[in-house]
Amino acid sequence: MEPLLGHGPSAGAGELPRAGWQAEALPVLRALAADEPSVQKLEVAGSAAGDGRVLDVWSDLDVLVTIDGDSAPVAERLAQAVPAALGPLYASSRSGDGREAGVRLVLADLRRIDLTVRTADAALHPPAQCGAGGLAGIAAAFRFDAVLAAFKAARQDLLISAHLALQLPRHVLVAAMILRDQETGTRHHRYGSTEWNVWPERLGAVAPPSSTLTITASIRHHAHVLQDLLAVHAPDLAVDDDPLHRLLAAVDRSAERQSAPSARP
Structure with a gap:
């Protein structure tokens, strides 16, 4: 079917979407949601929920759909219907936990639409933000x-290592x-900050x-960066990395012995 916003994309080749595309796309999304019998309401979230003055060329359109029933099939049908109505799809990603299903769409003209479909029960009991438990899990996984x-490197399995x-x-x-979310009390950040941007900068200091x-x-290097991050913002989760560093030193010694020229008799 032809895109409902006209016969051309909202951006030319090599350009970003034109200003105001979110307001143009919203009625189309409302019409698509209205075709789903289980949909109770559709709300705009994020920056597009305001008066539009904070929207810029980097802004996406966040839509929250509350339904009565299973969220996953509704989310999938909407994910299929949006490109048919608004234009070709370039990329997408999906997530979900049973009560809530998320679909993130990037259209070929670079308009970005985030659809979150959740059950009415999920709307009444939103999931808690990832706190200290989640942070401890991340540190343990690291x-x-x-x-x-390190063990894979010692075995010369460089692919997996x-x-x-x-x-x-x-x-x-x-x-x-996670730490930034805890500090600011939100998971939605329109812009970064100098304080937090220092951490990705530090990750680039190694080959x-x-x-x-x-x-x-x-x-x-990354173990040191994590330790420094935890020492500043979550000192109770910092641990002694001596076992890891002893292992790395042993792997280094083994690699150096293997690369050393054989001694002459």
Whole structure:
């Protein structure tokens, strides 16, 4: 079917969507939701929920749909209907926990629409924000992946070792996100801040993990960054990383012995 907003995209080649596209797309989304018998209401969330003055070219359209029934099939039908109504789909991602299903859509003209479909029960009992328990889990996952990456490097399984080592900066960033949410009391951040942007900056101060020694260096560096982050914002979750550092030192010694030239008789 033809896009309901006309026969052309809302942005030309190489351009971002034009200002005001969110207000134009909203009636289309309301019409699509109205075709679903289980939908109770549709609300606009995020920056588009205001008077529009804070919207810019980077803003997406967040829509919250409350239903009576199973959220997943409704979310999937809407995910299929939106590109048919508004234009071709470029990329998408999905998430859900049973009571709530999320679909994030990027159209070919770079308009971004986030659909959250939740049951009425989920609306009455929203999930708690990820707190200290979640942060402790992230720190534990970091240490487990760090140890496993080091053992894989010792066995010269650089493929899996590098894969695990690349997980470590992601763990650090998730920990920083949780801490920022706790500090600000929200999971919605339109802009970053100098204070929190320092943590991803620090992750770039090490070479990519591609050999045994660069993998151990990467593990060691990210372990220090995580420890510093926790020391500043969650000191009760900081632990002694001596076991990890002893393991890394042993892996380094093993790699250096293997790369050393053989002694002549």
